[in-house]
Amino acid sequence: MTPNDPDEWLDRSLEAIARAPLGPVVRRSGRVERVSDGVAMVSGLPEARAGERLVFEGGQSGFVHVLDEETLAAVLLDDIAGVAQGDAVTGTGDVMRVPVGPALLGRIVDPLGRPLDGLGPITTSAKHPVERPAPAIIDRAAVVEPMQTGTLVVDALFALGRGQRELIVGDRATGKTTIALDTILNQKDGDVTSVYVAIGQKTSSVERVIETLRRNGALARTIVVVAGPSTPPGMQWLAPFAGMTMAEELRDTGGHALIVLDDLTRHAASHRELALLTRQTPGREAYPGDIFYLHARLLERAARLSDALGSGTLTALPIAETDAGNLAAFIPTNLISITDGQIALDAKLFNRGQKPAVDVGTSVSRVGGKTQARSLRDAAESMRLDYAQFLELEIFTRFGGMPDTRVKAQLARGRAVRAVLAQVQHAPLRLADEVALVLAVQTGLLDGLEPEQIDALRAALPDALDAAGLSGADFSATLSEGLHDQIVQCLKGLLPEPAK
Numbered sequence: 001m002t003p004n005d006p007d008e009w010l011d012r013s014l015e016a017i018a019r020a021p022l023g024p025v026v027r028r029s030g031r032v033e034r035v036s037d038g039v040a041m042v043s044g045l046p047e048a049r050a051g052e053r054l055v056f057e058g059g060q061s062g063f064v065h066v067l068d069e070e071t072l073a074a075v076l077l078d079d080i081a082g083v084a085q086g087d088a089v090t091g092t093g094d095v096m097r098v099p100v101g102p103a104l105l106g107r108i109v110d111p112l113g114r115p116l117d118g119l120g121p122i123t124t125s126a127k128h129p130v131e132r133p134a135p136a137i138i139d140r141a142a143v144v145e146p147m148q149t150g151t152l153v154v155d156a157l158f159a160l161g162r163g164q165r166e167l168i169v170g171d172r173a174t175g176k177t178t179i180a181l182d183t184i185l186n187q188k189d190g191d192v193t194s195v196y197v198a199i200g201q202k203t204s205s206v207e208r209v210i211e212t213l214r215r216n217g218a219l220a221r222t223i224v225v226v227a228g229p230s231t232p233p234g235m236q237w238l239a240p241f242a243g244m245t246m247a248e249e250l251r252d253t254g255g256h257a258l259i260v261l262d263d264l265t266r267h268a269a270s271h272r273e274l275a276l277l278t279r280q281t282p283g284r285e286a287y288p289g290d291i292f293y294l295h296a297r298l299l300e301r302a303a304r305l306s307d308a309l310g311s312g313t314l315t316a317l318p319i320a321e322t323d324a325g326n327l328a329a330f331i332p333t334n335l336i337s338i339t340d341g342q343i344a345l346d347a348k349l350f351n352r353g354q355k356p357a358v359d360v361g362t363s364v365s366r367v368g369g370k371t372q373a374r375s376l377r378d379a380a381e382s383m384r385l386d387y388a389q390f391l392e393l394e395i396f397t398r399f400g401g402m403p404d405t406r407v408k409a410q411l412a413r414g415r416a417v418r419a420v421l422a423q424v425q426h427a428p429l430r431l432a433d434e435v436a437l438v439l440a441v442q443t444g445l446l447d448g449l450e451p452e453q454i455d456a457l458r459a460a461l462p463d464a465l466d467a468a469g470l471s472g473a474d475f476s477a478t479l480s481e482g483l484h485d486q487i488v489q490c491l492k493g494l495l496p497e498p499a500k
Contacts (some may be wrong), residue, residue: 003337009266011214015424019044023091024308024347027088028047029044029088029095030042030043030048030088030090031044031086031087031089031093032041032044032084032085032086032089033071034085035076035080035083035084036080036181036277037080037277037288038076038080038232038233038274038277039065039073039076039274039277039278040056040073040074040089041071041072042073042074042089043071043072043074045089045091046479047091048064048067048072049064050065050066050415051063052091052093052382053076053092053094053095053096053097054090054091054092056076056082056086056087056089057087058082058083059078060076060077060079060082060083060366061077062075062078063077065234065304066278066279073277074089075232075233075274077111077232077234077235077238078232078235078388080232080463081199086461090330094127094131094438095113095130096238097128097129097130098112098128098130098242098245098246099113099122099124099126099127100126100128100245100249101124101125101126101439102125103122103123103124103220104122104220104246104365105193105220105221106220106221107119107122107223108226109158109223109224109236110225110226110227110231110235111225111227111238111239111242112238112240112242113127113242113246115453116226118296126249127205128238129245130241131241132301132340134247134297134300134301134302135303135305139305139306139308140303140304140305141305141306141307141311143304143313143370143371144371145160145161145162145163145345145371146162147160147162147184147192147371148373148431149179149182149183149428150182150185150186150428150429150430151179151222151273151356151428152420152421152423152429152434152437152438153356153358153360153423154179154356154358155372155373155383155429155431156344156376156379156421156434156438157358157360157363157380157383157387157435158341158358158365158382159344159365159369159372159373159376160215160315160367160371161215161367161370161371161485162192162256162315162371163302163303163314163367164315164364164371165315165317165318166316166339166365167317167320167332167335167341167343167420168316168318168319168320168342168345169319169321169332169335169336169341169343170321170325170344171321171324171325171345173350174346174347174418175356176319176321177205177209177262177319178425178426179343179345179356180196180260180262180319180358181196181209181212181213181260181426182427183260183427183428184218185212185213185426185428186195186217186257186359186428187218187258188216188217190480191255191256192256192257192258192315193258194218194221194258194333195221195223195225195243195250195257195258195259195260196209196213196222196223196224196243196259196262197225197227197240197242197243197261198225198228199239199261199262199264199266199267199270200227200228200229200237200267200270201228201229201266201268201337202229202264203228203260205336206224206228209224210224211403213236214427216426216453223243224245225239225242225243226239226400227423232300233270233382234274235283236267237270237271238272239267240298240320240452241298242317243261244259244298244301244302248314248394250314251305251313251314252305252312253310253312254310254311254313256312256313256315257314257315258314258316259316259317259318260316260317260457261316261318261357262319263321264295264318264319264331265321265331266321268287268297269279269292271291271294272286272287275287275288277383287331290333291330294333295318295334295338299338302315302316309474314406318335318339323439325493327344327362327466335443341365341366342362343358344358345357345358345359346359354422355422355423355424356422357422358421358472360387360391361388373431373435374475374478374479375431375434375435375476375478376438376475378479379438379442383440383441386410386413386417386423387414387418389410389414390410390413393410393476394406394411394414397411403450412447412448413441413444413447416441416447416449416463417441419446419454419455420437420440420441420454422457424441430471431475432465432471432475433458433461433462433471435479436461436490437458439484439488439491443488443491445492445495449495449496456496457491457494461491461494464493464494465487468490469485470483470486
């Protein structure tokens with residue numbers, strides 16, 4: 001048959017008709033009654049469900065947020081300028097979904113998984129709901145593996161475990177994002193994949209985060225989800241749930257994931273905005289009563305799965321902002337009660353130059369002590385108590401009087417601890433370096449040294465450990481006497497010559 005043969009054309013047409021699905025198609029349609037501030041009131045969809053994805057006449061997306069008797073409140077996820085009163089709205093019968101999978105690694109996306117980095121489309125094999133139930137108790141396992149942050153004050157005093165939820169809380173501009181970002185940087189050569197979610201953060205701040213990840217070689221193992229301050233409030237509301245779904249896929253396939261939510265204070269503000277726009281009853285500090293449940297069901301999704309489910313882990317580091325250090329405010333209080341501990345940052349310490357400005361008196365990890373690398377636990381056994389006693393003693397001695405020899409020794413040891421715990425940003429430490437620095441303090445090698453001398457020792461330590469072949473030792477096991485002595489000898493070789 002020739003290409004223009006009528007019989008061949010007829011055969012192809014009959015085949016196409018046979019393949020075409022025939023039958024009734026149900027299409028549920030409503031209309032926009034009014035729209036303002038990112039929320040559309042829709043009528044004519046009595047069968048719509050909470051969380052259902054809606055499609056507006058101009059192609060914009062949204063989801064059902066509140067159901068009333070006659071209308072429903074739909075949160076818009078696209079530009080509100082294209083939605084007008086009287087526009088048709090179609091229910092999809094499905095919930096909001098985002099793409100998941102390894103194709104997202106190294107990419108910067110919005111909460112719907114659409115690329116923002118100009119590197120072309122993202123092709124994934126699956127899309128999962130943004131709202132998913134947390135793993136059941138029987139599907140979880142105990143948190144037993146350490147999550148090394150590379151920040152000495154955290155790893156030594158408030159160690160984290162894989163599968164833990166640890167809140168980072170403090171006033172504005174006290175280094176909260178820096179601690180979380182350094183934790184991501186510390187995973188670039190390991191088996192943990194990271195997800196960073198920016199919720200309402202300034203564009204310049206997000207650009208600095210992305211540039212830091214790129215410059216330090218960690219962007220290729222990170223998914224960056226951005227919902228900027230100029231995006232609709234619905235996108236900011238959706239961002240942490242979308243990021244959690246992307247991270248869960250990494251965990252559910254047997255891997256290890258870390259998610260940073262920066263920050264949930266702004267997420268709570270977007271939820272309050274949507275609640276007030278949809279006439280929900282405000283409660284304490286004008287937040288609706290379901291804000292606790294909102295963050296609880298989000299953070300409960302972080303866990304370590306049982307061996308039968310692959311032993312994957314998802315560690316969450318939510319960030320919250322306080323005003324004047326008030327941890328008793330509504331949102332920080334909620335998050336403290338939901339999570340497994342908090343790293344509290346103090347503005348006074350930050351302004352005095354103690355960075356990271358971690359307040360050891362109000363910070364705690366309720367899980368990590370059981371997961372801390374054994375060698376670091378052996379080395380730092382009494383470090384936290386000694387440092388807390390030093391801080392109280394330092395305040396007491398300011399009132400005057402000459403302390404005795406024992407008190408002077410305690411003060412010298414405490415100052416050495418404080419100098420060691422200070423750390424420059426974006427320079428995470430290896431486990432070997434952390435163990436060596438803690439041993440240097442606990443054995444008294446740094447007593448009496450000036451902070452500048454301790455900084456010089458810290459800078460020279462990695463090369464010295466590498467040259468001595470100590471950096472490759474197994475620091476996950478108990479610190480043996482032989483390894484202890486070798487590290488101490490290496491440290492002694494880095495001490496400054498005594499003054500003549």
